[in-house]
Amino acid sequence: MKRKSLTFALMDAPFESARTVTAIRLIELSLRRGHDVNVFAYEGAAALTFSRQSQHPNATHGRTLEEEDHPLTHRWVAALLELAAANDVKLDWVNCGLCVDERGVGETIPGVRRGGPPDFFKLALDSFNTLVIPTR
């Protein structure tokens, strides 16, 4: 199959919506199938890569911090970046800078970058197709 670039625009904040997991799974599958992927993380999604997200114990589940092993979206994105490198494809993750500033989530994991709406437009222009997954 010919290698194609796909762009995803995400909008939901971490820990609020099933759409986030759906989006990340679609991105993972695209990378596994050898496609370059661009992500524009807009509004709440700008916090997906915030490196200070932390795990916690969960007394209601009766589990310690280690047992709970709570998912963190910045680790999922890091896993996506590692997968892209292993598959020799590109994952360009762009956080909307204004959205980052509004939320104070500028401390990100390595491998993602700050950008803005013009980046989204250019990424979409250069891609085979764009999937927008907005907040509802």
Added chain:
Amino acid sequence: MKALNVVSCAYRATSEEQDDTIVWLAGTLRNGGADVELLLRGNSVNYCVAAQRSVPVEIGASVQRNPPDPAGDLTRFIAKGGRVYVIAEDLAARGIIAPDLIPDVQLLGRGALPALYERYDRVWSW
């Protein structure tokens, strides 16, 4: 104060949180001594289906250890004295029958909701 939590939006962020956030909130409040109960309506009635199983999320090399278990969480909520009400019409609309459900959930019709709400000091619709 006696409070009823009404849950209608199902599987909202269950993979990320490893539970339903409102079922968790009700369980946490109850563990702390609060008199809170649950009403499931709409898509959330599926939380009572005993045979459901969540597959751990795998993202690259990251594999989830504790996928959500809403039916188990509700079972534990009931075991601690909490009540879980489920709208019978919403079950029927989805083809879910009584033998599919975890034990001791309370089925009621939509027509019984006003009387149910009257029994609580607060009704919180999530």
